[in-house]
Amino acid sequence: MRIRPRSYVFLVAVTAAALLAAGLAGSRLIGQTASSGSTAAPTLKTPWGAPDLQGTWSNTTVVPFERPKGFGEREFLTDAEHEKAVQELLKRDALPGRDSRESNGKDIRGTEKDVARAYNEHWFGDKPTEVGRRTSMIIDPPDGRMPALTPEARERINKKREYLQALLQGTSGGKPGPISPRRNEPSTDYNLDRINRADGPEDRGGPERCLLNNLPVILQAGPLTPDGRPFGNFGGVMRIVESPDSVDLYYDVGQGSGFNRAIPITNRLHLPKEIHQYWGDSIARWEGDTLVVDVTNFSQETEFRGSRENLHLIERYKRIDPRTLQITITAEDPTTWVKPFTFVQELRKNADKPNMVYEGGCHEGNYGLLGMLANTRAAEKAFAEGKGPDPALEDNATGGGGDQ
Numbered sequence: 169m170r171i172r173p174r175s176y177v178f179l180v181a182v183t184a185a186a187l188l189a190a191g192l193a194g195s196r197l198i199g200q201t202a203s204s205g206s207t208a209a210p211t212l213k214t215p216w217g218a219p220d221l222q223g224t225w226s227n228t229t230v231v232p233f234e235r236p237k238g239f240g241e242r243e244f245l246t247d248a249e250h251e252k253a254v255q256e257l258l259k260r261d262a263l264p265g266r267d268s269r270e271s272n273g274k275d276i277r278g279t280e281k282d283v284a285r286a287y288n289e290h291w292f293g294d295k296p297t298e299v300g301r302r303t304s305m306i307i308d309p310p311d312g313r314m315p316a317l318t319p320e321a322r323e324r325i326n327k328k329r330e331y332l333q334a335l336l337q338g339t340s341g342g343k344p345g346p347i348s349p350r351r352n353e354p355s356t357d358y359n360l361d362r363i364n365r366a367d368g369p370e371d372r373g374g375p376e377r378c379l380l381n382n383l384p385v386i387l388q389a390g391p392l393t394p395d396g397r398p399f400g401n402f403g404g405v406m407r408i409v410e411s412p413d414s415v416d417l418y419y420d421v422g423q424g425s426g427f428n429r430a431i432p433i434t435n436r437l438h439l440p441k442e443i444h445q446y447w448g449d450s451i452a453r454w455e456g457d458t459l460v461v462d463v464t465n466f467s468q469e470t471e472f473r474g475s476r477e478n479l480h481l482i483e484r485y486k487r488i489d490p491r492t493l494q495i496t497i498t499a500e501d502p503t504t505w506v507k508p509f510t511f512v513q514e515l516r517k518n519a520d521k522p523n524m525v526y527e528g529g530c531h532e533g534n535y536g537l538l539g540m541l542a543n544t545r546a547a548e549k550a551f552a553e554g555k556g557p558d559p560a561l562e563d564n565a566t567g568g569g570g571d572q
Contacts (some may be wrong), residue, residue, distance in 0.1 A: 225515035227403040235304030235312025257417040308510040315505040335364040341563035358468040365564035366544040378530035380425035382470035426528030459485040473503040
């Protein structure tokens with residue numbers, strides 16, 4: 169059984185302030201432990217005595233998810249490395265990004281790739297303004313790298329990759345050759361990718377179908393693409409509201425892809441394993457000043473680095489000072505990774521103002537999907553009447569040469 173919540177969802181990163189301009193030198197840095205002589209601030213409490221995590225939190229700090237191999241097991245940047253990274257970030261921020269009409273030094277106006285950049289830089293949120301001190305978000309394994317995929321996971325990922333490439337054969341984004349006979353085959357998994365086919369909604373990518381954001385939520389501003397654009401989702405914020413027996417997390421992100429998690433603080437068991445939910449089944453408990461959320465029962469309609477319905481998350485939320493919320497997440501899936509891994513992010517508290525977070529709804533994606541399917545039917549009809557190109561030989565997946 170799959171249960172889809174009525175409202176669509178998700179979150180991600182981007183909004184804060186410039187650490188450097190605020191006097192980084194003597195202050196506590198995001199992603200770096202406090203100096204040995206400092207004293208931890210007393211835990212803020214709610215009126216009923218629980219640790220107070222409430223507020224609206226965001227992030228514009230660039231920290232790589234995985235650690236570049238050159239750092240080995242070193243967790244933090246030196247001052248010189250940090251300053252160099254800041255200067256490189258400022259240079260990338262000045263680039264035109266998707267607003268450029270060039271690719272690899274060539275003018276791409278009038279091409280499929282140019283049309284694929286119809287969303288200009290405005291829609292990709294604020295550019296990151298800070299560089300974190302951490303060399304990676306991943307803190308375990310000690311090398312800051314993702315664990316290896318299991319043989320089972322490698323096999324299913326390779327099968328899907330081959331299938332996607334087969335459907336691009338003969339187009340500007342694929343290998344030369346005739347239309348592949350695999351074009352009529354169903355996807356090798358529950359499809360969330362941009363298949364080069366539009367026979368029905370399931371052929372289109374998850375974002376086009378409003379299957380937008382899934383757990384774990386990462387409010388992360390970087391790293392950046394070569395053209396200076398953050399990877400991942402559009403900028404956004406997370407709002408936390410507490411009560412004695414529950415906590416509510418709302419993620420306001422991107423173009424109508426906000427979503428809500430109402431999490432009970434309880435000792436009940438998880439749902440039966442045959443019940444699957446888009447954002448899983450979350451159960452919270454307090455461990456001292458840390459809120460621990462255990463999440464299971466995901467569905468095939470969500471994906472995190474190769475993991476789907478077998479994903480298990482342990483999220484830990486801790487306020488390490490009045491302005492900083494630390495979120496530490498451990499992810500495990502024995503069908504996807506050879507061992508669990510843990511990553512951390514530190515968020516900054518936004519000013520407490522009313523009406524800062526608004527409900528989102530993925531209406532643009534819904535209407536866009538109808539247009540994609542109707543356009544494909546019209547193109548097929550025209551081709552059958554000898555009035556246009558064969559839609560099967562057009563690249564509607566990569567943007568004409570690899571740009572997703």
